[in-house]
Amino acid sequence: MGTRRSASYYILSAVFAAFLLFLYGPMLCVYLLSFQGPEGGMSFPMRGFSLVWFETLFTAGGRGVGDIHNSFIRSLRLGAIVAVLTMLIGLAVGMSFRRRYPGSNFVFYSAIISMIVPGIFVGFGISLTLNMIGMRPQWWYSGIGAQLTWSLPFAMLIMFIILGRMDKSYEEAATDLGASSFQRFQYVILPLILPGVIGMFMAGFTSSYEEAARAGLNIGTGNTMPMELTGLLGAATTPVMFAVGTLTTLFMFTLVISTLLVSARLAKRRQLRLTAQHA
Amino acid sequence: MSSMTVSPRAASWLQATPFTLIMTCLVMVPLAIIVSVSFMDFGFAEIIPEFYLGNWTDLLRSSLTFDTYKTVFRQLAIVWTITLLLGFTISYYLIFHVRSNMWRAIFLAACAIPFWTSGPIRMISWVPLLGREGLVNQALMGTGVIDQPISWLLYSEFSVIVVYVNMLTMAMAGPIANSMAKISPSIIQAARDQGASEWQVITEVIIPLIKPGIVVGTIFIITAVMGDGFLVRAMSGNQMNTPAVAIMNEINAFQFPPAAAKSVVLLLVVLGMVGLLLRFVDIRKELAR
Numbered sequence: 001m002g003t004r005r006s007a008s009y010y011i012l013s014a015v016f017a018a019f020l021l022f023l024y025g026p027m028l029c030v031y032l033l034s035f036q037g038p039e040g041g042m043s044f045p046m047r048g049f050s051l052v053w054f055e056t057l058f059t060a061g062g063r064g065v066g067d068i069h070n071s072f073i074r075s076l077r078l079g080a081i082v083a084v085l086t087m088l089i090g091l092a093v094g095m096s097f098r099r100r101y102p103g104s105n106f107v108f109y110s111a112i113i114s115m116i117v118p119g120i121f122v123g124f125g126i127s128l129t130l131n132m133i134g135m136r137p138q139w140w141y142s143g144i145g146a147q148l149t150w151s152l153p154f155a156m157l158i159m160f161i162i163l164g165r166m167d168k169s170y171e172e173a174a175t176d177l178g179a180s181s182f183q184r185f186q187y188v189i190l191p192l193i194l195p196g197v198i199g200m201f202m203a204g205f206t207s208s209y210e211e212a213a214r215a216g217l218n219i220g221t222g223n224t225m226p227m228e229l230t231g232l233l234g235a236a237t238t239p240v241m242f243a244v245g246t247l248t249t250l251f252m253f254t255l256v257i258s259t260l261l262v263s264a265r266l267a268k269r270r271q272l273r274l275t276a277q278h279a
Numbered sequence: 280m281s282s283m284t285v286s287p288r289a290a291s292w293l294q295a296t297p298f299t300l301i302m303t304c305l306v307m308v309p310l311a312i313i314v315s316v317s318f319m320d321f322g323f324a325e326i327i328p329e330f331y332l333g334n335w336t337d338l339l340r341s342s343l344t345f346d347t348y349k350t351v352f353r354q355l356a357i358v359w360t361i362t363l364l365l366g367f368t369i370s371y372y373l374i375f376h377v378r379s380n381m382w383r384a385i386f387l388a389a390c391a392i393p394f395w396t397s398g399p400i401r402m403i404s405w406v407p408l409l410g411r412e413g414l415v416n417q418a419l420m421g422t423g424v425i426d427q428p429i430s431w432l433l434y435s436e437f438s439v440i441v442v443y444v445n446m447l448t449m450a451m452a453g454p455i456a457n458s459m460a461k462i463s464p465s466i467i468q469a470a471r472d473q474g475a476s477e478w479q480v481i482t483e484v485i486i487p488l489i490k491p492g493i494v495v496g497t498i499f500i501i502t503a504v505m506g507d508g509f510l511v512r513a514m515s516g517n518q519m520n521t522p523a524v525a526i527m528n529e530i531n532a533f534q535f536p537p538a539a540a541k542s543v544v545l546l547l548v549v550l551g552m553v554g555l556l557l558r559f560v561d562i563r564k565e566l567a568r
Contacts, residue, residue, distance in 0.1 A: 008477055012372040016386070019369055022445060023393045026404035029414070030396065033407055043412040089297045096294035099287055107295050108563060110302035116498060116553050117310065118506020120523060121542050124530060125309025128316050128539065131326065145305045152298060210398055212509065217530070229399035233513050236403060245400035252395035 031249075034242035042239055053243035065240055066232050067223065072248075074139065075225035079209040081144055086151040086204025087197060093152075094159025094196075095185075111153040119213030122149050127217040142218035147208035154207060155200040162196030191270055198263045202256070310546070317539035326535050334540035343525070344544075351521040354436070354511075355504045358443045362500055363493070365444070366451030370492075371481070374459040375467070387456075390449055402442060402513045409433040409441070434516030442514050447503055451496035458492030459485065491560040498553050505549045 033040075037048030057065055097104060114122065126146050130137055137143070166189070174188045190197070208215070212226040223231065225248070232241060285293070320331035338344055369390075377383045393401070408414050409432040416428040431437055462485065470484050508523035522545045529538035 006477065009376050012368065012376055015368050016372050019365065019448070020389060023390065026401065026408055026445070027393050027396055029407040030400060030404045041412075043407045043410055044414055044417070089301070092294040093298035096291040096298075099291050101288050101291040101295075103292070103299075104295070107299050107302070110299070110307060112562070114302055114306045116502050116549070117306070117546065118502055118523065118549060120506060120508060120526065120530075121313065121546055122306055122309060124526070124538065124542060125313045126305055128326075128535060129309045129312045131535070132312060132316075145301065148301050149305045152301060156298070213506070226397060226399060229397060230509055230513070233399055233403055234517075241400065241403055245396055245404070248400070249396045253392075256395065 027249075030242045030245040033239050034246040036239040036242070040239065042237065042242075053238070053240045054247070056238075056240050057243050057247070065244070066228055068225075068228055068232075068244060071223045071225045071228035074219075074222055075209050078139060078143060078147065078215075078224060079205045082147045082151055082208035083201045083204035085144070085148060086155045087201045089148070090152060090155025090159055090200045090204075091197060093156055094163055094193075095189075097156075097160065098163060108156075111156050114149045115153040119150065119211070122146065123214040123217045126214070130218070136220065137218040138220045139222065143215050143220065146214040146218045147211050150211055150214055151204040151207040154203045158196050158199050158203060159193075162193050162199075166192050194266060194270075195263060198259060198266075202259055205255075206252075313539045313542050313546075316536055317543050319536050319539075321534060321536040331536070334537045337537065338540050338544065343520070344522075344541075347520050347522045347525055348548075350519060351505060351523075354439065354443070354521070355501065357440055358447060358504055359497065359500050361440075361444050362448045362451040363496070365448050366455055366496060369448070369452045370456035370459050371485070374456055390452070394446075394449070398446075398509075399513070401446065402510065405433065405438060405442060405514070409438055434514070434518065436515065436519065439511055439514045439519065442510060443504060446510070447500055450499040450503065454495035454499070455489055455492040458489035462488050491562075494556050494560045495562065498556055501552050501556075502549060505545065505552075 029044075032046065033042065033044070034053055035049050035051070036046055036053060037050045038052045040047035057068070093107065096107070123146055126142060126149075127137060130142060135142075170188050170192065171184055174184045179187070210226055212224065212230065215224065216227055219227070229241070229244065316326060317334055318330055318332065320327040320329050320333070373383055373386055377386060396404075406413065410416070411428045411430060411433070413432070415432060416425075419425045420428065466484060466488075467480060470480050475483070506523055508521065508527040511519050511521050511524055512527075522541060526538050526541045526545065529535075529541065
């Protein structure tokens with residue numbers, strides 16, 4: 001193939017650029033307008049630049065921001081717990097699928113059902129079940145449980161993909177050298193699937209941090225971040241919501257980048273240790 | 280530990296237990312409870328455990344039910360068509376036209392980053408663009424195309440569709456790109472060598488090979504649009520009624536048994552559509568590939 005690009009390349013590049021504009025346009029509006037001057041509103045033009053809306057967010061009695069601080073902390077707490085549980089339970093179920101066993105189809109398809117059934121039904125069903133057995137919803141069991149129904153199927157799929165791509169010969173070599181099943185897991189499988197394990201942690205965190213349809217009815221007292229923000233949408237008249245958007249995006253950005261850096265570093269350290277052992 | 284030996288089958292069962300318990304107790308049982316509650320009577324904010332068919336007769340007699348489905352199917356058809364065309368175009372560009380792996384990774388990351396912003400914030404981000412004083416109206420008035428702001432840009436079916444497309448195109452593009460990446464370049468090259476044009480390669484080689492990706496993407500779109508109530512409520516300004524919105528309204532009014540009956544209908548519709556689609560593709564085989 002020559003290096004000359006066909007006409008379709010330029011047309012498609014333009015379509016892709018337009019799509020990126022469509023994705024980023026609204027976001028740029030949020031980031032820019034969060035620095036709106038004190039007289040400005042939710043639309044352009046910018047009436048000066050200021051940090052007034054960030055101040056409003058942090059001063060006690062900031063109007064139009066509801067219970068946003070506590071809901072953010074609740075979401076973080078929930079996200080962290082769900083992430084750890086997702087990683088552990090996902091890892092276990094992924095390992096189980098390395099053999100065919102009676103009932104494996106039930107396990108697989110129950111996860112697919114949980115994934116394709118719209119969230120409000122799972123949430124509504126859990127809350128009806130609690131109602132029938134006379135229990136009140138609380139974040140630490142029904143809240144976490146509801147979010148696991150959403151994060152775990154993704155964890156299972158991640159394990160499926162990563163284990164499917166794993167070269168089985170490494171493991172066979174370890175067995176031939178007399179490794180026990182625990183040693184095989186610790187020294188051979190885990191290092192190979194580490195990116196997937198970190199991926200499950202991140203999937204667990206991001207899916208629960210953003211989830212409201214399932215957890216909403218089962219969280220008990222105290223909104224999480226997405227619930228609180230949805231509640232504030234209708235009443236929003238000032239750019240203070242945009243300030244929330246800018247800060248939470250910055251938070252996610254930091255989180256994702258640092259996870260990527262940590263996993264790159266882990267991979268590198270293992271690589272170094274392996275070469276040191278071989279030398 | 281060394282004395283403890285577990286048969287491989289028992290080991291698999293043990294490993295799958297926590298996962299299976301959660302899926303059974305928090306998904307399967309609750310769905311069964313919804314079905315049984317749909318046949319129960321209700322008082323003010325309470326469920327009366329007696330067999331009662333009123334929820335079902337009310338639901339099936341109401342013309343409102345029919346209208347909500349008409350609305351959601353119209354939205355689904357529009358959103359599916361646009362996300363399929365757009366998702367296909369983007370995937371095709373990224374997989375077959377972008378030649379450097381680094382740029383492909385950068386472009387894919389660029390498509391993901393906007394989703395790091397919280398969903399409700401992404402919805403409200405359309406106000407400065409589509410609102411009466413928004414950028415679109417300002418631009419149209421500035422260029423003299425219109426002399427009064429268009430009011431149907433925001434809080435209308437139009438804005439519902441725009442935001443769906445914005446949020447769901449990547450859900451369609453992802454599985455399609457995944458299927459496309461599995462196509463061996465030698466197949467494309469062989470078709471080219473036989474004199475096939477780019478369009479012929481797309482319609483006769485690529486499209487038949489990416490059917491699984493299209494099916495998976497379609498399932499994502501169906502469940503997202505059919506099951507969503509939050510986005511429709513926010514972006515239509517509480518003016519549109521879809522089955523999911525009707526269910527959410529009844530749940531908020533503590534009318535659980537009628538909400539349960541409506542949920543069973545919507546569930547059957549969604550699962551029926553998905554079941555039909557799954558007949559065309561073995562997802563378990565696709566994932567392991």
